[in-house]
Amino acid sequence: MISLLARRLAGLIVTLIVVSLLIFTVMDLLPGDPASVILGTSASPDTLAALQKEMGLDRPLAVRYLAWLFGVLQGDLGQSYTYGVPVAGLIAERLVVTIPLALIAVLLSVAIAVPLGVQAARHQNGLMDAVAGLFSHLSIAVPAFWVGLLLIILFSTILGWMPAGGFPGWSADPFAALKALVLPAVALALPQAGVLTRVTRSAVLEVMNEDFVRTARSKGLSEGLALWRHAVPNALIPVVTMLGLQFTFLIAGAVLVENVFNLPGVGRLAFQALAQRDVVVMQDVVLFFAALVIVMNFIVDVAYLVIDPRLRAGA
Structure with a gap:
C-alpha cells in the first residue's frame, strides 16, 4: 500500500507541475x-x-x-500589481472566508443528501423516492447564485432574519461572521445536495441487492439495521468520491456566490483580479484551485483504502 501511495503522490507532483505550466502559458496569451x-x-x-x-x-x-x-x-507567490502586497498574504486573508463557507456547505449537503438518499433507496418507487427525485431535479436545475438571490429576497429583504451581504470578520464578532455565511452556504449546498442525493440513492440500491445484505436479513436482522449496518457503509465509496469533487466545486462556485453576497473570499479575489487584469493574482488563484482539486483527488484515493479493506488487499 505504501508503494501505491508513493506512486500516487509522485503523479500528484507531476500533475501540479504540468498544470502550473498550462496556467502560466494561458495567462500569458490573454489579450x-x-x-x-x-x-x-x-x-x-x-x-x-x-x-x-x-x-x-x-x-x-x-x-x-x-x-x-x-x-x-x-x-x-509574487507581488500583486493592483494591491501592491504579496499575493500569498492576499489569498491567506481570503481563505478565512472561503474555507469555512465551503465546509459549512459540505456539512449541509451531507446532512440533507445522505439521509434523503438512503430513505429514497429504502422506499424505492414510494413517496420518499418521489420527494427525493423532485428535490434532486429542482436543486440541480437551479444555479447557486440564483438561489442566493432568492434567499436574500426572502430572509433578508422580506423577513429581515439574516444579513443580505458583507462579512464583519471573525475577530470582531464570531457569531455575526457565522451568521453572514449561512445564506451563501445554503445557496452553495442545495445544488450539490441534489447531486449527492442521487449518488447516495443509486449506491445504496446497488448494495442492497448484494448477497451479504440478503444474508443479514435472513438471519433476522431488521430492514433498518441491515440498511445502516451493512448497506450504507459499503455504499460509501461513490459518496466519498462525490464529496471530494463537491468540495472543489464549492470552492470554485464561490466565485459567483461570494460576489452575490459581497463576501471577501478567494472567489471574489479572483473576480476582482480578472477585472483589474492582475495577472499575478489570477495565475496564483487558478493554481490554488487546481492544486486543491488534485490534492482532494489524492485524499479521496487514500480514503478508498481506509474505507474498503478489499482495496487495501489489492494494493
Missing part, C-alpha cells in the same frame, strides 16, 4: 498588457517599456515561468 492596464492608454512608450522591464515582462516566457515556479515552491 492586453498588465503594464498598459496599470498606466492607461495615455502612457508614453518609454514609461511603458520601463514598467514592463520592472515587472519582468520583457523576459522570455520560459524564464518568467521558471522564476514564478521556483517562487511558488518557496512560498513566494
Whole structure:
C-alpha cells in the first residue's frame, strides 16, 4: 500500500507541475498588457517599456515561468500589481472566508443528501423516492447564485432574519461572521445536495441487492439495521468520491456566490483580479484551485483504502 501511495503522490507532483505550466502559458496569451492596464492608454512608450522591464515582462516566457515556479515552491507567490502586497498574504486573508463557507456547505449537503438518499433507496418507487427525485431535479436545475438571490429576497429583504451581504470578520464578532455565511452556504449546498442525493440513492440500491445484505436479513436482522449496518457503509465509496469533487466545486462556485453576497473570499479575489487584469493574482488563484482539486483527488484515493479493506488487499 505504501508503494501505491508513493506512486500516487509522485503523479500528484507531476500533475501540479504540468498544470502550473498550462496556467502560466494561458495567462500569458490573454489579450492586453498588465503594464498598459496599470498606466492607461495615455502612457508614453518609454514609461511603458520601463514598467514592463520592472515587472519582468520583457523576459522570455520560459524564464518568467521558471522564476514564478521556483517562487511558488518557496512560498513566494509574487507581488500583486493592483494591491501592491504579496499575493500569498492576499489569498491567506481570503481563505478565512472561503474555507469555512465551503465546509459549512459540505456539512449541509451531507446532512440533507445522505439521509434523503438512503430513505429514497429504502422506499424505492414510494413517496420518499418521489420527494427525493423532485428535490434532486429542482436543486440541480437551479444555479447557486440564483438561489442566493432568492434567499436574500426572502430572509433578508422580506423577513429581515439574516444579513443580505458583507462579512464583519471573525475577530470582531464570531457569531455575526457565522451568521453572514449561512445564506451563501445554503445557496452553495442545495445544488450539490441534489447531486449527492442521487449518488447516495443509486449506491445504496446497488448494495442492497448484494448477497451479504440478503444474508443479514435472513438471519433476522431488521430492514433498518441491515440498511445502516451493512448497506450504507459499503455504499460509501461513490459518496466519498462525490464529496471530494463537491468540495472543489464549492470552492470554485464561490466565485459567483461570494460576489452575490459581497463576501471577501478567494472567489471574489479572483473576480476582482480578472477585472483589474492582475495577472499575478489570477495565475496564483487558478493554481490554488487546481492544486486543491488534485490534492482532494489524492485524499479521496487514500480514503478508498481506509474505507474498503478489499482495496487495501489489492494494493
